[in-house]
Amino acid sequence: MKQRITITLEEEIINAVDRKIDGRKIKNRSHAIELFLSRALGENYPKKAVFLLGGKGTRLRPITYELPKALLPVQGKTVPEHLFDLFKKYNIRNFIFSVGYKSKKIEDYFGDGSKFGVNISYVEEKTRLGSAGALKLASPSLNEPFIVTNGDELKEIDLEDMYYFHKENDALITVALTTVDNPSSYGVARLQGNKILEFVEKPDKDKAPSKLIHAGLSIWQPEALKFIPKGFSMFEKNVFPKVAEEEKLFGYNFSGQWYDTGTPERYERALKEWKGIKKD
Template sequence: MMKNWKVVAVSPDASMKETLAAIDKGAMQIALVVDGDDHLLGTVTDGDIRRALLRGETMETPTQKFMNTNPYTGLVDEDKEIWQRTMQRHSLRHLPLLDSTGRICGLVSYVPPAEPLRENPVVLMAGGLGTRLRPLTDAQPKPLLKIGEKPILETIIENFVTQGFYRFYICLNYKGDMIRGHFGDGRRWGAQITYIEERQRMGTAGALSLLPEPPDRPFFVMNGDLLTKVDFVRLLQFHQRNHAAATLCVREHTDTVPYGVVQLDGYEVKSLIEKPTQRYYVNAGIYVLDPEVVRRIPDGGYYDMPILINDLLRDERPIYSFPLREYWIDIGRMGDFEQAQTDYCAVWETP
């Protein structure tokens, strides 16, 4: 419960601009309109301000003209479960809490119900050399490089765990002991981690032949140098709904040719297109595979994921693409690493 609710409190005579400043300062997308005795008179959200502007109000309009005068509220002496149920039923992000006299005592935020545990394994490829990120990777493996306050691989694991996935296999090679030492058995993150040691370079699919037991349900394979906000549950359901042998995430990529492109027929010019933009999809390094696919992977040798996908296509197995429109970045080069650092606060720390 937020006890310092006064940071988002405004008077009914405050201007729209002042109320908007309070919403911004509190970073909770709500302001509480109160009188001099802390009685709740109304609430203001981003939506209330937007609707007021659309009907012609200005930044100087008093808040009492556009506030919600009948907001949902809770009682401070109720159980927390009742507060959460009220917010869930009415699609609220926050709920003002009142005492028996109608004075505000606090502001509570909605906490989504915990995800159910999901048994689908997650295989994370964390054995790469990180050559293009040297000298950063001279002393530690790329998955342990920090983006913000956390190693890349830690953010990946936490993202899966918050969506209910807890069974992890981490494939190790370069400086693998450092990764093992950081994560241990995974208990700290609510995970169960099993490590797979690659004694030689085996590619992004070859290491799957080293799984201690064959998966009994669809499972994820993901490169350990990616950051993404993809909904893994939605991705899994997409894979199952299409009865796919493999589903690979793809990302739209565009390239603009910086010249006029001439199409020829022999020496004859057929068209001239100035600086055309080409659009195509690239492999995003995130896969869902059906268990039977593992039996196709040869033991002990190098076998990359593109080889596996093409072998499945040759055998006319159903392969589907899942377009990523959420945040995604492949931290393969120094420029990507620097961009991820810039993105971190906005993407990973925004509520």
């Protein structure tokens, strides 16, 4: 909940603040001051991210008979390593890897994360649990806002702006949305303003409610974990509809790079076109 305060500042400081206002990322003087204070206090981003790495990668066989998707290289680095670059840009370095298929190979490669300048702990699916069920395994360690990301997509998102959007809307879950020409292979968002009403799974192209799809990254409040049922469950089918009923599910539309590597064709495109994470 926001509170109104009155502060007195030197004119040169106010002028410096005003020069940062661009009407887009920094909308006004109040927003600017709040953003700068959040950065100074380290409250401008979640502190932890969960990587979902348990999938078998069946569409990438025969490659994934030998290697889990998390170890497939893109321009000399695995997809999780590219995601490290994104998160480290916002000083997010604490990760939980939810693993399953060929988990030992993943743990042997990434270890505790120290060689990558991050901290990694692990939870493991003994049986297939789905995206939401895999996240639920990590719930004992999630007591403040956190990020959930798929481990097989390359993405470039302004996480600071997304987190501000998440807080401004008092969301339980904010889903990153990206635009694709043909959404028929994905979960497609139906929105009312910024609120997500539902995800329509793999609609016909001419019947899709939008061209905005779940980009495989979301910000969660820990309270949202209560919506995950026991056993096998998926975000779009079992969790997001419940949060949408509470009018607490929001979509953050971003225009940065996004590449899915889940099929041979998409993997090849990522190899050719991914430009890496831009440094400020």
